Amino acid sequence: MTHKLDLTDIQGNIIKAYGAYNFQKARYLFLRVDQxxxxxxxxxxxxxxxxxxxxxxxxxDDAAVxxxxxxxxxxxxxxxxxxxxxxxxxxxxxxxxxxxxSKRKDILGDDGPxxxxxxxxxxxEKVHIWISINGQSIDAVKKRYDWIMEQIEVSNGGVTLxxxxxxxxxxxxxxxxxASVLYDATGTPTPKEHFGYTDGxxxxxxxxxxxxxxxxxxxxxxxxDGTWQPLATGEFLLGHVDEAMEYSxxxxxxxxxxHNGTYMVYRKLHENVGTFNRFLEEQSKSFDGxxxxxxxxxxxxxxxxxxxxxxxxxxxxxxxxDKKFAEADFAGKKRMLxxxxxxxxIHGARCPYSAHLRRINPRGSLEYDVKDAYDTPGALVxxxxxxxRGLPYGxxxxxxxxxxxxxxxxxxxxxxIQRQFExxxxxxxxxxxxxxxGNDKEVLLGNHDAKNPSKVVFSAEPGSGKPPxxxxxxxxxxxxxxxxxxxxxxxxxxxxxAAGIVDPT
Amino acid sequence: MAxxxxxxxxxxxxxxxxNGTVDExxxxxxxxxxxxxxxxxxxxxxxxxxxxxxxxxxxxxDVFYESLPxxxxxxNFSDITSLFSDSARKKALPRKDHLKSxxxxxxxxxxxxxxxxxxxxxxxxxYVDHEGNQRDIxxxxxxxxxxxxxxxxxxxxxxxxxxxxDASLFxxxxxxxxxxxxxxxxxxxxxxxxxxxxxQGKNAAEIQQAFKAFIExxxxxxxxxxxxxxxxxxx
Numbered sequence: 001m002t003h004k005l006d007l008t009d010i011q012g013n014i015i016k017a018y019g020a021y022n023f024q025k026a027r028y029l030f031l032r033v034d035q036x037x038x039x040x041x042x043x044x045x046x047x048x049x050x051x052x053x054x055x056x057x058x059x060x061d062d063a064a065v066x067x068x069x070x071x072x073x074x075x076x077x078x079x080x081x082x083x084x085x086x087x088x089x090x091x092x093x094x095x096x097x098x099x100x101x102s103k104r105k106d107i108l109g110d111d112g113p114x115x116x117x118x119x120x121x122x123x124x125e126k127v128h129i130w131i132s133i134n135g136q137s138i139d140a141v142k143k144r145y146d147w148i149m150e151q152i153e154v155s156n157g158g159v160t161l162x163x164x165x166x167x168x169x170x171x172x173x174x175x176x177x178x179a180s181v182l183y184d185a186t187g188t189p190t191p192k193e194h195f196g197y198t199d200g201x202x203x204x205x206x207x208x209x210x211x212x213x214x215x216x217x218x219x220x221x222x223x224x225d226g227t228w229q230p231l232a233t234g235e236f237l238l239g240h241v242d243e244a245m246e247y248s249x250x251x252x253x254x255x256x257x258x259h260n261g262t263y264m265v266y267r268k269l270h271e272n273v274g275t276f277n278r279f280l281e282e283q284s285k286s287f288d289g290x291x292x293x294x295x296x297x298x299x300x301x302x303x304x305x306x307x308x309x310x311x312x313x314x315x316x317x318x319x320x321x322d323k324k325f326a327e328a329d330f331a332g333k334k335r336m337l338x339x340x341x342x343x344x345x346i347h348g349a350r351c352p353y354s355a356h357l358r359r360i361n362p363r364g365s366l367e368y369d370v371k372d373a374y375d376t377p378g379a380l381v382x383x384x385x386x387x388x389r390g391l392p393y394g395x396x397x398x399x400x401x402x403x404x405x406x407x408x409x410x411x412x413x414x415x416x417i418q419r420q421f422e423x424x425x426x427x428x429x430x431x432x433x434x435x436x437x438g439n440d441k442e443v444l445l446g447n448h449d450a451k452n453p454s455k456v457v458f459s460a461e462p463g464s465g466k467p468p469x470x471x472x473x474x475x476x477x478x479x480x481x482x483x484x485x486x487x488x489x490x491x492x493x494x495x496x497x498a499a500g501i502v503d504p505t
Numbered sequence: 506m507a508x509x510x511x512x513x514x515x516x517x518x519x520x521x522x523x524n525g526t527v528d529e530x531x532x533x534x535x536x537x538x539x540x541x542x543x544x545x546x547x548x549x550x551x552x553x554x555x556x557x558x559x560x561x562x563x564x565x566x567d568v569f570y571e572s573l574p575x576x577x578x579x580x581n582f583s584d585i586t587s588l589f590s591d592s593a594r595k596k597a598l599p600r601k602d603h604l605k606s607x608x609x610x611x612x613x614x615x616x617x618x619x620x621x622x623x624x625x626x627x628x629x630x631x632y633v634d635h636e637g638n639q640r641d642i643x644x645x646x647x648x649x650x651x652x653x654x655x656x657x658x659x660x661x662x663x664x665x666x667x668x669x670x671d672a673s674l675f676x677x678x679x680x681x682x683x684x685x686x687x688x689x690x691x692x693x694x695x696x697x698x699x700x701x702x703x704x705q706g707k708n709a710a711e712i713q714q715a716f717k718a719f720i721e722x723x724x725x726x727x728x729x730x731x732x733x734x735x736x737x738x739x740x
Contacts, residue, residue, distance in 0.1 A: 286706045452740065455702055472702040 005208035007053040015053035018134035031129040033082035038158025044498030068140035074486035079128030088504040092252030109447035114480035122164030179391035198306035218338035222378040260490035265412040267483035272402040300357025313350035353435040354456035387413040511681035515673035520649040532648035533607040552736030560613035685728040692733040
């Protein structure tokens with residue numbers, strides 16, 4: 001029988017990227033629990049407004065009305081301790097989550113400007129609770145925010161809203177982190193981030209999600225016969241079987257605490273827009289192609305419409321791709337954006353191995369054309385996938401400058417932070433042994449270091465007579481400004497935490 | 506098992522450490538501390554021993570006990586005996602062994618033959634310890650059984666050969682070329698990458714001119730210098 005998820009039990013942000021459902025605005029709050037009993041009562045109150053993954057606007061038992069604003073909640077390990085879940089349950093959590101993000105800085109490459117010492121002030125405190133509000137309008141966000149402020153008030157010293165976010169007017173003590181889609185000159189929302197790339201196209205698709213056959217192409221796991229299958233649910237939700245046909249070892253006890261929950265990595269990533277623009281300009285002078293083509297080589301997708309460079313490797317083929325794209329229907333457009341492999345690009349001549357897209361999801365390309373190297377072409381990739389959530393924050397007031405407060409609120413959701421998010425960050429973003437590229441770092445997110453300058457190589461097709469292209473002296477384009485590791489419980493588990501009835505015996 | 510793989514040799518040495526103590530610290534623990542405090546990278550004594558690809562030193566305190574796997578294809582005999590008594594089950598398990606002494610274990614992968622390598626160890630192994638003392642190879646092996654009879658290169662070679670175990674594990678990250686060849690290749694690769702980056706897009710004549718100067722500077726045929734220093738980990 002097909003796997004059917006309890007969508008009313010799973011928090012909505014795990015299944016839905018709200019930005020794709022016209023939720024253009026978001027606000028993230030971080031709280032400290034000062035008193036366990038009052039803190040639990042507060043969690044209970046918030047739980048009444050927590051948005052589940054129930055589909056919107058579809059009639060049936062699971063249907064829900066699409067709200068003006070959503071609310072979701074998650075906890076750090078310190079937070080779960082402060083809420084006094086039983087010691088036996090605490091002991092079941094994995095080491096990465098217990099340590100928290102700042103202590104994992106050596107693994108994540110959060111050094112130099114990304115070092116926790118340079119993060120927003122709020123991260124110098126113990127953060128316990130994360131609450132997100134996504135709204136279809138800023139008014140809807142504010143209304144929900146006011147409601148949460150009331151609950152904090154009602155908690156009567158149970159929880160404290162933490163301040164210390166950097167803001168637009170060089171404030172460093174804001175009580176929340178706002179995020180928003182970026183708008184074009186006409187005020188129309190766009191799927192862009194501050195470097196101009198189109199973001200959030202190819203999130204993984206896993207068993208139990210709705211409408212899988214239409215979405216799985218290029219987003220599930222690549223099979224030997226070239227078809228795509230949804231990834232195992234257990235890669236993204238605890239209490240479900242994963243790609244190894246096992247239940248995740250990262251699940252705490254009891255079962256009800258873990259089941260339908262997952263882990264979330266929250267990162268505030270500052271984008272050095274001035275440096276990026278200068279770097280792109282400078283590098284494009286020695287590049288055999290347009291500036292836009294070079295930008296596409298960095299990311300693996302063209303900035304304007306997200307066309308995968310593996311299928312539109314130069315300016316001429318991009319023009320052809322655009323023509324086909326314009327003529328395609330909605331489903332056809334989706335397919336053109338996601339349904340591709342690197343099978344005809346083993347040398348990385350079209351999409352470089354150091355391009356963002358190929359690093360975070362190499363699809364079948366780690367087989368390097370060796371026949372049946374693994375069980376399936378994607379075997380090495382299927383255990384390293386993450387669901388990506390988040391929105392841009394801040395405003396670029398001067399595109400020649402780096403300072404200010406603008407970047408991406410990036411959230412990675414997975415069942416095992418160490419095996420999935422941390423592995424990708426450490427081995428695929430900041431190192432390249434798996435890609436046979438030595439220690440070359442991924443262009444956009446790599447923790448490039450001026451003292452030991454980075455380079456990447458854009459290979460040429462063997463036999464083409466063209467030389468490879470080197471991109472050198474890559475500056476640090478993205479800096480970490482804060483974040484932590486959170487546990488997103490199911491709604492059942494939330495109620496149990498709130499009631500103080502989590503029972504691991 | 507073969508201790509040679511092409512030009513590479515694998516050496517595994519187990520030297521028994523004297524039982525006994527000095528000021529309530531065992532000889533094994535004194536030796537362990539000396540191993541743990543060895544300087545690393547360029548300052549490691551192993552970086553001075555010619556042709557070492559990869560080597561490690563540690564103390565073997567005892568052997569590990571291996572019980573039976575939790576489940577055989579059908580059943581474990583010891584599981585059946587447990588129906589009678591727990592002591593019956595334990596009697597059916599493998600015997601527990603212990604070592605008579607602790608061992609200093611040295612395992613190395615290197616280029617060339619054993620005698621030459623050991624002669625190099627005797628002559629070149631040197632470092633300044635954490636207290637500023639100059640140390641030679643005898644400092645590490647000092648408390649091993651019968652090492653006091655080692656007085657020169659020949660007696661060191663024969664001592665180590667008596668402690669040699671017929672076991673081979675080869676370091677996958679190395680070819681079987683001489684260390685000098687490999688270090689020069691590493692150096693050339695690094696330098697050539699920088700050359701390629703620095704001259705990208707220039708015309709052929711210019712590149713040829715620069716390449717001549719490059720070759721003159723890096724001297725590909727000269728293995729002595731310029732080259733990558735043994736043990737060096739970062740540029």
